Amino acid sequence: MSEATTGTATWRDDFSRVLSPVFGTPQLDIVRGRGSYVWDADGKQYLDLLAGIAVNALGHCHPAWVKAVSEQAATLGHISNFFTSPPQIALAEKIHEILDLPEGSAVFLSNSGAEANEAALKMARRAGGGGRPIIIAVDGAFHGRTMGALSLTAKAAYREPFAPGVPGVVHVPYGDVDALAAAINDTTAAVFIEPIQGEVGVRTHPAGYLRAARELTSAAGALLILDEVQSGIGRTGTWFAHQDPAIGEGVVPDIITSAKGLGGGMPIGATITVGTENTGLLSAGQHGTTFGGNPIACAAALAVLTTIETEGLLDRAGRLGEQLRTELAGVPGVAGVTGQGLLLGVELAGDSPDAKAVAARALEAGFIVNPVTPERLRLAPPLTITHEEIAPFLTALPDLLTHD
Incomplete structure (x- = not known):
């Protein structure tokens, strides 16, 4: 030792x-x-x-988590994305269930919140048939530290040493619906929003902000992407923060990203597309990850969701x-x-x-x-x-x- x-x-x-x-x-x-x-x-x-x-x-x-990880590790560890496994399918089905997703929705599994947001960023590049250069993020946001996610992250001290970052990202003032409305037009691919901003001290948006974001993006043909990496998986008292009417205001996003609590300690991320049109933003071969959907990580995540429910x-x-x-x-x-x-x-x-x-x-x-x-x-x-x-x-x- x-x-x-x-x-x-x-x-x-x-x-x-x-x-x-x-x-x-x-x-x-x-x-x-x-x-x-x-x-x-x-x-x-x-x-x-x-x-x-x-x-x-x-x-x-937690005993249920330890049991799931141990049994899966003793059964099947890694198989690559050329194949699927029972834990992967069962986890995706459970995510569909807790979000009550419509037909045609889908789950892309990766390894972290940053990776989940990177996948969403690539989907945003395909919005409106592609060719829309602008992606909007909100001041105070934290979406990760990989290059794409970092470009969406507000803190200058994180971004500036690695400038210029992903082109076309615009940061709008927190809580300002007028500024958001002025920034969104037919060149906008997507708006990324955390329902609760964790890195600025746990901050929710003013009443009406998420609803306005949904209305503005829908009118412009842009995506509304909710980053629930920190606020999801039961942390706020609902499966995802936007499902709480006081936070989400009844908004249905186009894409949801999840990670952190999903694996309960095992690395896993999820990019969840709502509806057939959004699921079709990426086709076979346009994205991937070697470890995404790993049987052990999926077994752990399924144990987390099941235990949250049963307890x-x-x-x-x-x-x-x-x-x-x-x-x-x-x-x-x-x-x-x-x-x-x-x-x-x-x-x-x-x-x-x-x-x-x-x-x-x-x-x-x-x-x-x-x-x-x-x-x-x-x-x-x-x-x-x-x-x-x-x-x-x-x-x-x-x-x-x-x-x-």
Whole structure:
């Protein structure tokens, strides 16, 4: 066994010696997880209120997930995209079911949210028969870091070192229907929108915005593409955030992208086309991925969806999320709480809030949270978490916020 488990200095040195620096130095060397908790190399326990950035929907090592992955790994691992497998078909059927997709809809399986958005971007290039150069994204958006997805991502610090990126991408101001309307015309291929923007502190759109986006894109013959990579798979109390009438306003998109919680810890992404016309945007040979639809990843995802259903986790996420919103809003030092279900943003009060420092103190106290902006913490715990497990964090939070 490596010396990486013998002490903090050793594993940090080992990491720096052999791994890429793109993520910076990790905060912890995590060696084990169970339910809502993880343990580091020194044996310290942490309550995981981030769940791998909304990935571990069932928490760590859920028995149903472990069983599905183990049995599939012992049966059939990888077969390439020349073939299909029972888990792949069963997963696609389940996705059709939970979205109540119309006939002619289809699921393209890949390996991540960025890949799901890359597929959607290629579909957008085919919209309206092709030849439409403009693709619109919204300020504050995060769609991934591969070159196409990066071009749709709003943060300049992410995009500018790799400019010029994909041509024709236009970013419109957040929440401004007039600006969106002015940007959409017969040269527009698609509009990409996250129903809840995670990377700017968990932000929903103003009332009427998604409905206006649907009306404007339909009138222009452009696609409406909803990125549900972070907000989907039960996180908001519905299978996908746009299915909540308060968020989605009854909108039916042309394409939906999913990942993160879908695999519950296994890499998988999905690009879901709604209806025959949208499914026909890409034909055989125009896109592909070697590992997409891998039997093990599909078995894991199917276990996630089935368990969410059988354990009533949609309703639980909605009810617990509403309770947490109320309790968090009452904590001294909290200026507000945004989001829905178990995807929440905690806005810090004060003239110079420092979410990074608060998150560091929380980690020292045994709580994993995410300082997503200088003013906000992001919480995205497992859908299986209980209020009893969260209670110690709520008790500790006032001191974490006011500590000098």
